[in-house]
Amino acid sequence: MRVNGLTSQDLAALGIHNTTEVVYNPDYDTLFQEETRPGLEGYARGILTQSGAIAVDTGIFTGRSPKDKYIVRDDTTRDTLWWNDVGNGKNDNQPLSQETWQALKDRCTQQLSGKRLFVIDAFCGANPDTRLSVRFVMEVAWQAHFVKNMFIRPTGEELATFKPDFVVMNAAQCTNPDWQEQGLHSENFIAFNLTERMQLIGGTWYGGEMKKGLFAIMNYLLPLKGIASMHCSANVGKAGDVAVFFGLSGTGKTTLSTDPDRQLIGDDEHGWDDDGVFNFEGGCYAKTINLSEQAEPEIYRAIRRDALLENVVVRADGTVDYADASKTENTRVSYPIEHIENIVQPVSKAGHAKKVIFLTADAFGVLPPVSRLTPAQTQYHFLSGFTAKLAGTERGVTQPTPTFSACFGAAFLTLHPTQYSDVLVKRMEAAGAQAYLVNTGWNGSGKRISLKDTRAIINAILAGELDDVETETLPVFNLQMPKTLTQVDDAMLDPRRSWESADAWQQAAQDLAQRFITNFEKYTDNDAGKALVQAGPQL
Ligand SMILES: Nc1ncnc2c1ncn2[C@@H]1O[C@H](COP(=O)(O)OP(=O)(O)O)[C@@H](O)[C@H]1O
């Protein structure tokens, strides 16, 4: 029997039986009806807001839960994956046994059996030769909406021949009572199996686990083929000049890449192959805390019908109070990329990147708003990935927390960090790309650097101003800071001037330098790593 383009054998093959109905690849209007259907309760319910966008609450999980993430350790992954219990780098890749995997899978298929289900088939990756065809199976309409927004929507023709090579079973409504005997962290789970090519989700409703989950899979598959896989946003100027913006959550990838003067390629996850930079996704996932039309007009206006708001506070008249962080600091909206006016069409890809920008949100106020990196500093800072985890994006993080997140996305790396830097360096060298370090965090007076100033700095980088300007060397870190830039106040370019005294900066700088040095020790067990030490801060 064929149910709306999907056979019940397709689901039975996954272990999901007695499906009462399949809503297969619903269009946006159907999703709208489904998520606002009378009778929906709790976190399944969507409410219509004045802009036409639907707002949902994602439950106790309003951010990712890295401690509940596991990957099956088997012949496929044993020798290739970056495990958290092998070697000397801490990470989030906790091994899972085949036996526990099977138990979790049984739990998910049991949860999903006998139900009315939503199935979304979509692509991860803009290039047909390297993309993943992903099938998402779930019970909750807005979760189907989320993945439809975030992944690449196939054409009718592509759907007709769609063969999934990865399956996500989202059983968010069930938890795992056996977690203690199984040696797991909690009753919630996000589990991956690279042999079966499957992700299982239980307990957390947060859609970001599907988005960032597939990113982790791309991070495994692409570098092994010599393709860079990057936690970055990307855009392209009128002259075809491509820029990529690396950064951990909340550092400004989405905000800064959404630029009316440049075509957006994507806001979060990209590959870089022989042809250039390409998006993995078909949508954007913007933070909405304190969002204003004046400061971020493109994002503000993207919030309309078909966009999906998460954990925002909706007033009685249907307007949204973006300043209200009472549910979480990590309020979000997902929208299809077409909601941004200036994008690369029809495929989210462009040429090789010439400018590589590392966004760091320095909570200490030590790093300059912008500096130009040497090739060795580029590698050093990419591997270090110093930034702050901002409130809300991970469970338990409630204030800016300094962290070293390798490749500015350690939580999503499935291979050792040097595998990403090796590929990036090769791609950058071949393209003649230059890297810059931009602090979108705080200065020495405890104030966050303004979005206006950061935008002016980014404009200066993209205009090539940083490449000819006279620079000054910041001691301890040996970073080359521009002395002047058009559109920004010269005084703000030197972080020491924002502190009450040069001594106070010096002390904070030495403390941060020591953290860099200690963190980098894990890379110094070989000559290549040892050689990079001199590119880092010196005490
Ligand atoms: N100087 C700044 N640079 C970039 N973003 C800033 C700055 N100051 C405040 N912000 C705010 O920080 C947030 C950055 O979030 P976002 O661009 O979504 O990050 P990411 O995409 O890297 O997760 C936005 O809410 C933005 O308004």
Ligand SMILES: C=C(OP(=O)(O)O)C(=O)O
């Ligand atoms: C969705 C996330 O990413 P970002 O904030 O980088 O867009 C996340 O970290 O869960």
Ligand SMILES: [Mn+2]
């Ligand atoms: Mn983002």
